[in-house]
Amino acid sequence: MEADPKTMSPDLKLRRLANAYQLSRAVQVAARLGIGRLLRDGPMSCPDLARATATDGGVLIRLLRFLAELQVVEELPGNVFGPTPVSNVLHRVDNIGQGEEAWATWSALPEALESGRPVFSEVHGQSFYEYAQSHPQQGANWRESTEAFAAGLAPSLVDALDLSGAASVVDVGGGQGTLLAEILRRYPDCRGILLDLPEVVRGAPAVLKKAGISRRCEVSPGDALEGVPVGADVYLLSRVLFNWQDEQAVRLLSRCRGAVNPGGRVMVAEVLSPPEGTPERRALAGADLHHFLLWGSKFRTLAEYETLFGRAGLVLAEVREVGAGDWRILEGRIDLGSRR
Ligand SMILES: C[S@@+](CC[C@H](N)C(=O)[O-])C[C@H]1O[C@@H](n2cnc3c(N)ncnc32)[C@H](O)[C@@H]1O
Known part of the structure; x- marks a missing residue:
């Protein structure tokens, strides 16, 4: 029977915490070996999997049994392993943010603690998105996992958005268009522009075509830090600012502020940091450290977003709740008092 963490001895609790790396590592390595994809067509024997992955069968079977225990694969009689719903998406873990x-x-957490700086660039010699660009497979897996997340979130985000009166929307850092497709589907009189890095938007036409909105949506490859298409009514930054430190976040908002039509809006969709000392805030602590190590960023409070908006010449005009949870849509309007 599974021990109850509340009544577990401190030693057992600590051992479990310390050993948790075994789970992550097993899943990451299995993902990189392509175990999930190999099992897509049906069960395979351990020797066949060992041949296909160029690994030692004696060690591989131990890994496979561990994965079966974690319900990532299914163990069948005769050293045969079959797929599960988790193994079908296992390859997505082999991405820069999780693999x-x-x-x-x-592993460079001690260095971050010593220097006070994020460590992704030092460890990998490139920033996160530069690395995604120069490592196509990991970049593609990151995008696939991002789009899957977007597909789950899009309906409630669009429920919460109010685009009435907007004739055009630019989705800045919009990935391959999953969210913009949902927006345009719900707002048949609105046109869209999808802006993201060139290697990202390469996959967009297929997404937009499948959603049946290609004719109302333009794809604009580019670097949003350098500029965004000019003259739309709404600029949306969904799950973009959490990847950036304040300077770049202000720059992205300023680009949108400089491009939006008079009377238009700049909208930001993010998870807001819950108030200090709450269980919700504590629940985000691990992810918050992850944000720092990878991007030097953090979950921001409403007041911190208000400050960023202000620095970009925007006033925070409205905060909309997105279903349950901590997602919010922050609506900024041009601050007519600012001189930009
Ligand atoms: C976490 S994803 C969010 C994607 C999408 N907006 C969503 O809500 O699902 C962040 C996006 O920002 C894009 N991005 C990163 N740097 C960028 C830049 N300099 N210019 C444009 N897009 C960028 C990434 O390629 C990625 O698609």
Whole structure:
């Protein structure tokens, strides 16, 4: 029977915490070996999997049994292993934010504590998105996992958005268009522009076509820090600012502020940091440290977003709740008092 963490002895609790790395590492390595993809067509024997992954069968079977215990794969009689719903998406873990690269980044936690600086660039010699660009497979897996997340969140985000009266929307850092497709589907009179890095938007036409909104959506490859398409009614930054430190976040907001039509809006969708000392805030502590190590960023409070908006010449005009949880849509309007 599974021990209750509340009544577990301190020693057992500590051992469990300290050993948790075994779970992460097993899953990351299995993902990089391509175990999930190999099992897509059905069960395989351990020797066949060992051949396909160029690994030692004697060690691999131990890994496979561990993965079976974690319900990542299914163990069948005769040293055969089959797929599960988790193994079908296992490859997505081999991405920069959760796989080998994240492992190496967290390994440099002592250096971050010593220097007070994020460590991704030092460990990998490139910033997160530069690395995604120069490592196509890991970049593609990151995008796939991001789009899957976007697909889950999009309906409630769009429920909470109010685009009435807007004839055009630019989705800045919009990935491959999953969220923008949902927006345009719900607002048939609105046109869209999808802006993201060139290697990201390469996959967008297929997403937009599948959603049946290609004719109302333009794809604009580019670096939003350098500029955004000019003259739309709404600029949306969904889950973008959490990747950036304050300077770049202000720059992104300023680009939008400089491009938006008079009377238009700049909207930010993010998880707000819950108040200090609450269980909700404590629940985000691990992710908050992750944000710091990878991007030097953090979960921001409403007051911190208000400050960023102000620095970009925007006033925070409205805060909308997104279903349950800590997601919010922050609506900024041009601060007519600011001289930009
Ligand atoms: C966490 S994803 C969010 C994607 C999408 N907005 C969503 O809500 O699902 C952050 C996005 O920002 C994009 N991005 C990063 N740096 C960028 C830049 N300099 N210019 C444009 N997009 C950028 C990434 O490629 C990625 O698609």
